[in-house]
Amino acid sequence: MKRIRSQIQIGRLSLLGCLILTSGLSGQEVQADIGVVPAMYQRYGDDFRRYDEHVSFLANPFLEGRLPGSPGMVITERYVEENFAAAGLQPAFDGSFRQSVPLGGQRKVEGGSIQVGAWNGERQEQFDVNLLGGQGSVQGPLVFAGFGVDKGPDGYSNFLGDRDLQGRIAVVYRFEPMNESGTSRWTEDGRWSRQASYRSKLMTAASKGAKAIILVNPPGVSDPRAGEIPVTRSNRKRVDVPVFGMTTEALDALLKANANPWTSEKLLAKADKGGPPFPLGLNAELEAKIEQEQRSCDNIGGLLPGQGELAKELVVIGAHIDHLGLGVYGSRGFRGELHPGADDNASGTAALILLAERIVPWMAALEPGQQARSVLFLGLNAEEAGLDGARHYVNHPIRSLEDHSLMINFDMIGRVVDGKLQILGSQSGEGLMEWMKALDAETPLHLNVHTRLHLGSDHLPFLSKRVPAVFAIIDPLHRDYHTPGDVASKINRLDSIHVIDLFEKVIQGAATRPKGFEFKSPY
Template sequence: MHSSVVSNSLCRFRLVSAATLVPVAAFALALTLLGTPPTALAQQAAVKMVATEAALSPLAKGLKQDMEYLASDELKGRSAIDPAIFQARDYLVKRMSEIGLQMDSVDGTPLQPVTIATPSRIDDPTKNTCQLTVGETVVELEVGDGFTPLILGAPKQKVTGPLAFVGYGVTSLDPPYDDYAGLDVKGAIVMMIRKEPGPNDANSPFDGKKNTSNAFFASKVKNAIAHGAAAVILVNDQASIDELIKVQERRIGQEQGRIAGLEKALAASDVENPNGKQRQLKRSQQMLKSLQGGIQASRRGLLAIDAAGSPDGESRAIPVISVARDIVSDLLKAAGQQSVAELEGQINRTYKPSSVILANSEATVSVDLTNPSFTSENVIGRLPGKGDLADEIVVVGAHYDHVGMGGTGSLAPGTIAVHNGADDNASGTVTMLGTATNLTDMLQEVASHRTVLFIGFTGEERGLLGSKHYVKNPVLPIEKTSSMLNLDMVGRLKDNELYVYGVGTSPSWKQVIQRANAEFGFKLIEESGGYGPSDHDSFTRSSVPVLFYFTGLHNDYHRPSDDFDKIDFGDLARITDMVSKAAFEMVTMPQRPSFAQTPKGVQIRKQRMVYLGVQLSSDAPPVTVVSVLPGSPAAKAGLEKGDQIQKIGKAVITTNNDLQSWVRARSPQENFEITVLREGQQQRISGKLEKRPD
């Protein structure tokens, strides 16, 4: 931690004045546009100017300093099961202490331990061995070089037996097919290809190109156990290898292009933010190296330790390992058989098994995997209540963990690189700290208010573990917890749109969020549901009314590219101030908000990636086109001013939000058909959506 990060922090968070927000509120009126016409660019520039000014304020500077540390490479992506999470924990403790919160809620400390089960792993590679013998051919394999034990199978076991090749390892009644027909594999170590016969055949009797349950890893292992096999060797199928390599080559090309662009930018004499670009360059070079190394293993078809999924009661009965495709081919040829590719192709063409027990063969497989646990902590700071409301509690929470160096939770498969998690969820964490400072000031002269717990949750990325643990083990009674406000991914505001979930969990919430937003002018997108993949869900399930603020999913989500440099701290300061006002009302409202149950199905929104290019009338029906952006998809399709939009595809459009929701779920180059009422006549207009201008 750099000492400059935490200096003078007590005075750096303050509400920005309403005067600086007037241009932003005015800008919100133009946001019914589903695109970025030239007239809006000037408005966006004005907003960016306001954001730059706000970034100089004590609030935005404090948010920026906090995030610069929490999203730094030093913290290695803040995995809840990596010791680097302790640095983030200690930083939260220090910042909460500086704000003036009481730090003794858990047996005199601010730390609530949460034990997290970690994936099986290899502690001692020498105890994980594989020796394969066919005639005079003997192959001894090491972990990572031709063989990987898989957590799907037994964690600790050593077996020896003859080798058998059993095709896809499938036994099916419909369609009738059995790779084990006429074969006695009791005590044998069976080698099988991933998936099922004819995976790319639209006319395959196994439901065409769709996988049936026969293709599932666990199904294959259970079938092997039912036939008496002593162990399973999984051999990756060629189609899966090709697809993975294609993805990796594309990502390598993208990374090489990104590196070239950054190097060119850094070579310019007028380069902006050189330190930030140097950090990006370093991360891109790290990622490129990881991708280039990973593609070699991919070509051999070696599966990662967790690639076949987690074990269940049955699959843990025998060892399950992955062996490189080229090694299995060599063994088959040594036994006088065809290669894996030839056998795979033959089965796919004929839908007839090609199984065989290899003569003069023996295999010894030894696996030794551990299932350790790791303990990290929820960090709890308390702002004591006063007066008649002091016994009730409001929780303001944000998870501070992320996905570490990749692996579990990462959407950049095969990449070992720091996933900094600036938006997810350093943004929510620093907003929580800013809200804590604001509320401390705002409540000083208030005679009666609820106790506020500010909680940095661990383990959210591994299944909301920190918040689940808290509601089962609350430091103050959960039945006296009147509400919970959750902050997760609030750092990437786009089009001034701010999502608020949980509005339906209390009849009080709609007015609370609207009053808080009155001077800030966000375009609030209200969602009733209180469930979903973030920590508010744990409180909803405990019948606590919740609000969850969120700026939307984006293409950097759970990838190494979720970087500090992509956060607009002016916008984040506005969100922090608005959230502080909402929290203030939650803490001071005379009557405890009542809880209302909401449906469990919740759609987590993604920021719009495409645009249509129309400006719409006010939200009252009918949805009418006010103007069409020249050159936009709407213009090319033939939409005109005055058209009343009735349907798009099968979706009935009655409000502007209906149309915006439809567009938000689409991708570039998707076709659309819009039904409009034009001069009293119904018409259908077709076109193609395009990538949204930056």
Template sequence: MRLLLATLLLPLGACTATSGGTGTGGRTGDPGLSLETMRTVTRTLASDEFEGRAPGTAGEEKTLAYLAEQFAAAGLQPGNNGSWFQDVPLVEITPRDVSGLTFDTPQGALSLVYGADMVVTTNRVTPRIDVNDSDVVFVGYGINAPERGWNDYAGVDVRGKTVVILVNDPDWQTQSLEGPFGGRAMTYYGRWTYKYEEAARQGAAAALIVHQAEPASYGWNVVQSSWSGPQQVADAADGHMGETKANGWIQLDAARRLFAAAGQDFDRMAEAAKRPGFTAVPLERVAASVSFNNAVRRHASKNVIGILPGATRPDEYVLHTAHWDHLGRCEAAPDGDDICNGAIDNAVGTAALVALAEAHADAGAPARSLVFLAVTAEESGLLGSKYYGENPIYPLAQTVGGLNIDAPMMTAPARDVVVIGKGKSQLDAYLERALATQGRTASMEPTPEAGYYYRSDHFSLAKQGVPMLYVDSGADLIEGGTAAGEAAQADYTENRYHGPQDEYDPAWNWGGVMQDLALYYRIGRELADSDEWPNWVEGDEFRAIRDASRAGR
């Protein structure tokens, strides 16, 4: 028996289920979105039985079987030529016997302890990594952006050297959104993925990012749990041998000690790196060494894909995405629990795919096809969605747009939603219409420096030109206002995010999640019954890609 959304949302106005209307599916308004489905699927996926849903483990096998079963029960058809799955070739690399990171300095050896002071891994598919006596260079934010007149590598040769890099962008402390890198809002240049990519292009042997909690938007505990243990990389013909040998993070205090041992002041140099014209600084007579073995295993993880074929235009597609994976077994909590269950991140979002599929199927097929894609390896760098974006089952030129659901917060209903990347695409208008039915508003990101736009699976599709909408839970709660919303987000980030404490809680307040689920349904339904092709706004970084893609249609 389903528990209906309507009873949760009555205080918010026009959010109850209705019937009638002229849409292809024979129904307008919100359907009976199932709270029971949300609870059951979330509780199951986040249970210890699924062992944290790491790709390439028994937890993945259980997750795949369960999601295929749930998609079928919801009324979907297999989405990949009769199969529920799309293979995603991955390589699992597990660093072992890490030596520690040692710096030979003018003041003697400085040794950083693996886990406590630093973490290190590699994308190279090789059984052994050795970085020996590698000269160390501070390259500021590690950005090479000719279109912005910025190059932290100008005038310095870092081939075979170890580069030390600051997290985020040079203007992240700006309170406005004005600046060479978008002010407070992070650009892709601020992401760790970019920094390692650029270091590799420059020929560095190793790349070390200095962890600072505010510009990173998470604590060292998140780095430690996310970067220790097995790591996933996309399989590649060259085994990623053109990349840096070692990628890692070091604690802020460790960076200060390192710079002091080289006769430099870290804080002063970090401040200098914010200004145009910064020149990279070699740390004189400092050399880095680290070594470790790798356990290497190739395997095919899987995206799970289901489709509700459209009634009149089945070759036009509306996409719904969420990642099913999490970290598996990770750094143990004080009580010995070493399973990172990933309840919020992202069992809830995956459950939303099932509940939405169920509701759309019950309402009847809209004009366009609805695709539900549960992707793998988001936690390893959006690898599953990246693979789909580069190897789409359904042509991206015929994909109207999509909705991404990642880590909805468990709070009471809110007066708003937070839009990640507000103003980037014409999908904002669809969101505004859906919000109007609930008497709610769209808010800008309160922490644009966190770079959330580049941290979830919508980004992989956006890079291919597909307009994607990603909204986060509201910050202005009906009970407690923004103070309560910010407190809930801070509590999750500090105490549960990427840790064993992210577990299912029977006492959760589902009001906010179900409120947002109604928005996803309305937007998806309108897109699927419309004949419009929303685009990125003029001047957006993805507009030209979309225009070129659609030109052939």
């Protein structure tokens, strides 16, 4: 790294404070050795420094990829909130900068019981609740439904009609009819067929009216899983009725404790032959307790009130503040690794903050008679999870959606190459596209204003509610997109400032033009 000698004004750079402390220098002006980054700060000014600081902070590995609901996101939300407040924006949501966005939570077993006459099962030893089912308390007669197969090969079936299990609790063997070696009778390679899947059995039994389902390991199976209670850690609920898993030994203990003539072996012989369900002559009381974890994250919104009549209308400028965390979803092949998301979308979030800082004093300096729309700055959450934050906002907007004059979305503006920036969606407003095209002459960037809407992000929920929207994104996408390689060092800070300069004009123009953009379908 090349080091250069330079003069710096005290107070211009916070970094300088450290230099003074460590070098013992004092005075109005100092001579100091500074590195390349401070030299860039000095050369390109405060915007460059502040943009760099925001991107570097948000993409820092400490924030672990800004996954909604994670500790890194808690810090991210706070960071955006504090920067909005410092810029002079007002809390947008009833006195708060935050709008809570519910996220789908994990389900987990809280408890459960199986009681059959004198027998009371021990959870986690003899049986457990299976998360593929729902929760609740159920009472009813136990019926044995073989392997729970409706239409197997060679006419094999465990059912006669559609309501065979109506009002009953189905006891269903796991796997499928076996040969003497304990492997499937229906395949050649020793694997189980699709009929043996939990999904197939549960959906079949539920469709035939079962009010609960107990999956039991049959005896004599050649599969290591037969030694475990048949439950799953999956969070994907397949049926609404409660589902339990039970060991072979527990089934035998249950039958014996009730002096029932059946055994697991005798039931297996019946199941292997097929034939309709039959009652075991026992009543059961079951309970499955499943807890649904409630998780949420926050959209961060800061409002800048406009002036005059137009102030009731809004120009929205949004950027998503979340990313992929450790690649739990959305990663392009790097599950489990840290995805810092510098371009996606620390770059847009940083632009959002800088624009707030520019637009607030601009609005304050308008002539008193000048009409201007209010401007809503929105740090949207959970975009990567499926545009959750933007969807939530358009369903709970701070003003009627007809008063949303324009939405501007930044998602990945940090890796501009050869000055190229794509603009999408501008065909959604009458006169919007012509205006965006004309702006090309006023920026060092080269605007590629599309008539197609081929890239999705937070503008889509706004468009679906008939709010005109424009979307700015680099052109083309890079290979680091949704990988651990999307790091802060690769951000093109200078061109990002050019994007901010351009959209400063766009926001000012959109806020003050007498007439809004009439919505047109962009598809």
